[in-house]
Amino acid sequence: xxxxxxxxxxxxxxxxxxxxxxxxxxxxxxxxxxxxxxxxxxxxxxxxxxxxxxxxxxxxxxxxxxxxxxxxxxxxxxxxxxxxxxxxxxxxxxxxxxxxxxxxxxxxxxxxxxxxxxxxxxxxxxxxxxxxxxxxxxxxxxxxxxxxxxxxxxxxxxxxxxxxxxxx
Amino acid sequence: xxxxxxxxxxxxxxxxxxxxxxxxxxxxxxxxxxxxxxxxxxxxxxxxxxxxxxxxxxxxxxxxxxxxxxxxxxxxxxxxxxxxxxxxxxxxxxxxxxxxxxxxxxxxxxxxxxxxxxxxxxxxxxxxxxxxxxxxxxxxxxxxxxxxxxxxxxxxxxxxxxxxxxxxxxxxxxxxxxxxxxxxxxxxxxxxxxxxxxxxxxxxxxxxxxxxxxxxxxxxxxxxxxxxxxxxxxxxxxxxxxxxxxxxxxxxxxxxxxxxxxxxxxxxxxxxxxxxxxxxxxxxxxxxxxxxxxxxxxxxxxxxxxxxxxxxxxxxxxxxxxxxxxxxxxxxxxxxxxxxxxxxxxxxxxxxxxxxxxxxxxxxxxxxxxxxxxxxxxxxxxxxxxxxxxxxxxxxxxxxxxxxxxxxxxxxxxxxxxxxxxxxxxxxxxxxxxxxxxxxxxxxxxxxxxxxxxxxxxxxxxxxxxxxxxxxxxxxxxxxxxxxxxxxxxxxxxxxxxxxxxxxxxxxxxxxxxxxxxxxxxxxxxxxxxxxxxxxxxxxxxxxxxxxxxxxxxxxxxxxxxxxxxxxxxxxxxxxxxxxxxxxxxxxxxxxxxxxxxxxxxxxxxx
Numbered sequence: 001x002x003x004x005x006x007x008x009x010x011x012x013x014x015x016x017x018x019x020x021x022x023x024x025x026x027x028x029x030x031x032x033x034x035x036x037x038x039x040x041x042x043x044x045x046x047x048x049x050x051x052x053x054x055x056x057x058x059x060x061x062x063x064x065x066x067x068x069x070x071x072x073x074x075x076x077x078x079x080x081x082x083x084x085x086x087x088x089x090x091x092x093x094x095x096x097x098x099x100x101x102x103x104x105x106x107x108x109x110x111x112x113x114x115x116x117x118x119x120x121x122x123x124x125x126x127x128x129x130x131x132x133x134x135x136x137x138x139x140x141x142x143x144x145x146x147x148x149x150x151x152x153x154x155x156x157x158x159x160x161x162x163x164x165x166x167x168x
Numbered sequence: 169x170x171x172x173x174x175x176x177x178x179x180x181x182x183x184x185x186x187x188x189x190x191x192x193x194x195x196x197x198x199x200x201x202x203x204x205x206x207x208x209x210x211x212x213x214x215x216x217x218x219x220x221x222x223x224x225x226x227x228x229x230x231x232x233x234x235x236x237x238x239x240x241x242x243x244x245x246x247x248x249x250x251x252x253x254x255x256x257x258x259x260x261x262x263x264x265x266x267x268x269x270x271x272x273x274x275x276x277x278x279x280x281x282x283x284x285x286x287x288x289x290x291x292x293x294x295x296x297x298x299x300x301x302x303x304x305x306x307x308x309x310x311x312x313x314x315x316x317x318x319x320x321x322x323x324x325x326x327x328x329x330x331x332x333x334x335x336x337x338x339x340x341x342x343x344x345x346x347x348x349x350x351x352x353x354x355x356x357x358x359x360x361x362x363x364x365x366x367x368x369x370x371x372x373x374x375x376x377x378x379x380x381x382x383x384x385x386x387x388x389x390x391x392x393x394x395x396x397x398x399x400x401x402x403x404x405x406x407x408x409x410x411x412x413x414x415x416x417x418x419x420x421x422x423x424x425x426x427x428x429x430x431x432x433x434x435x436x437x438x439x440x441x442x443x444x445x446x447x448x449x450x451x452x453x454x455x456x457x458x459x460x461x462x463x464x465x466x467x468x469x470x471x472x473x474x475x476x477x478x479x480x481x482x483x484x485x486x487x488x489x490x491x492x493x494x495x496x497x498x499x500x501x502x503x504x505x506x507x508x509x510x511x512x513x514x515x516x517x518x519x520x521x522x523x524x525x526x527x528x529x530x531x532x533x534x535x536x537x538x539x540x541x542x543x544x545x546x547x548x549x550x551x552x553x554x555x556x557x558x559x560x561x562x563x564x565x566x567x568x569x570x571x572x573x574x575x576x577x578x579x580x581x582x583x584x585x586x587x588x589x590x591x592x593x594x595x596x597x598x599x600x601x602x603x604x605x606x607x608x609x610x611x612x613x614x615x616x617x618x619x620x621x622x623x624x625x626x627x628x629x630x631x632x633x634x635x636x637x638x639x640x641x642x643x644x645x646x647x648x649x650x651x652x653x654x655x656x657x658x659x660x661x662x663x664x665x666x667x668x669x670x671x672x673x674x675x676x677x678x679x680x681x682x683x684x685x686x687x688x689x690x691x692x693x694x695x696x697x698x699x700x701x702x703x704x705x706x707x708x709x710x711x712x713x714x715x716x717x718x719x720x721x722x723x724x725x726x727x728x729x730x731x732x733x734x735x736x737x738x739x740x741x742x743x744x745x746x747x748x749x750x751x752x753x754x755x756x757x758x759x760x761x762x763x764x765x766x767x768x769x770x771x772x773x774x775x
Contacts, residue, residue, distance in 0.1 A: 011515075017735075023249055028733075028736075053744050063536070065513075085610070111545045113512070163746075163748045
């Protein structure tokens, strides 16, 4: 089981290395454990997260790609679809069986044809366009709706933080 | 939990134990030598002991006068040995040294074959060890009900040998799973493991022979007890060997051959263990005792497992028939026409199964997916419900732990209360790594004064966030001096060699100390004009090296793991410093009012 997961992860790693999508880097930090990756995602241009480099951890199950990996940002995040501990709430990361929010159609959920690249691209578009209906972080969702300036300020601080710059 | 309790006992490590045992042995030998140096020592020892000696030693038949004059070394050795066998204290020393040498031997094998044990492996071996000790204790004192010390000793040494093989077998299994899930393991690791497997196999067969030789005369029951243990070891080891063979033949992990191999081994080991426990229950012949209670609980657990296995097998066969009936194998032309790889495993297809929506997949890949979700992975078209019931939920079934709780204070105030939890070694334990990391991260958020590593070590030991929390609160966990910054500001791990980071010079005019990885506040106050290599920060390393085109490190996929890791780290750093530069450029192009704190970045460096 783990053997086929490993082969597929290796293939994905190779593809992501040779043809990386713009502003995205992902791979196992330590190849002793090929089932734990780190990804860097660049905040999409024209959004409040522009310019930030957001690190995230991807943990793959032994039966990958039958089950989705888990993704968690390891930097501070403030976003309607990211839990305060950094876990990402997007539908393609949900296994076909479980539906924590109770509104997704199975078509949006995980399938083995998804890949790390697709997940990361989805996360980039999630950063650009939060879905304020699924409240992984209710405060962020509320602020996004009602006080966009404040939200942008927080995002700006986070961006500076990920770049290792002191807050303005 | 007995395991945590034992962990906290100040058990000596192997070195101290070995040194102690050897010195004890030398004291005993010295004592024996000094006693036997007297030629008439045999007459000095008591009559009863001489009787005992008569049984084991025909050397006594030698004429005594011959000894007195010129005893050669071998005779003296036999003398010393004889004496030590008689003298209880010396006898215990001998037994102790036997255990000690077994431990040293095991340690040697571990170093030779496995190297440093991984945390999960060590934990599993520890679990298995205490489980084993617990059940064998029940067996010896609850089932067999031995009366004499020498019987206890015999059983103990037997179980020591069998348990030793059990543990080695468990280690082999864990290590095999690890090796097969890691991309860069040398062939040697596999060769060493295979040799060890062969060794265990031989030893277990020898023990089975010993069981036949010594167990059979002692009665059929004894033989059955002894043989069952050996067979269990044999089956476990053969299972690992079979997996090797399957892997060697590149067998499809979900194909019928592999499936039935696993089925046979699983069911054989379950049935043997079940019969073994059943036999014990019947043999002990006392249904109302602590021992039979334990045995019955084990029996229940085994039956449960067997039932689950049978259910899984039924689902598998149902699914297989369903698939072959509804989704025909694609014809050769179809497979050839289809250029794509299997979308599930990304590997080329020689033969494939075709769904009604005309998407092709490997048979085994599809079979595994349909167990989870009855839809086409590519177009999500719903498939006719396959076998309705989902074996998935079956796999998620928890193996219950055995928990005995004795609340003595309910009866008499001074009686102690205790609970014994016997943890079955669960297959899920392998996943502990990721969960453990998450728990460590959470705990670290609460207690930033502890390093992540220290928390992870303690978590690995306690395997429960609550217990570690207790340890922290009660001050049992040593605070580490080197504090790790709680927030990994710079996510990249600096590459081991000096990084020729492709960043342009002066990537970071960052005022204030930026914590570099490793916790050293590197004073990264690099001025654009005076960029030197004096500071140790990762940016500084980049600032002193010549600029390179940005995309350079990404275009290669190296063959070795180290190089890949280094390249990845380098690419990350490049991305980060490029982003930092862009950000500051953008900031500079804005009116200065928006950035009061940051010193106005100088002219953007040429790129």
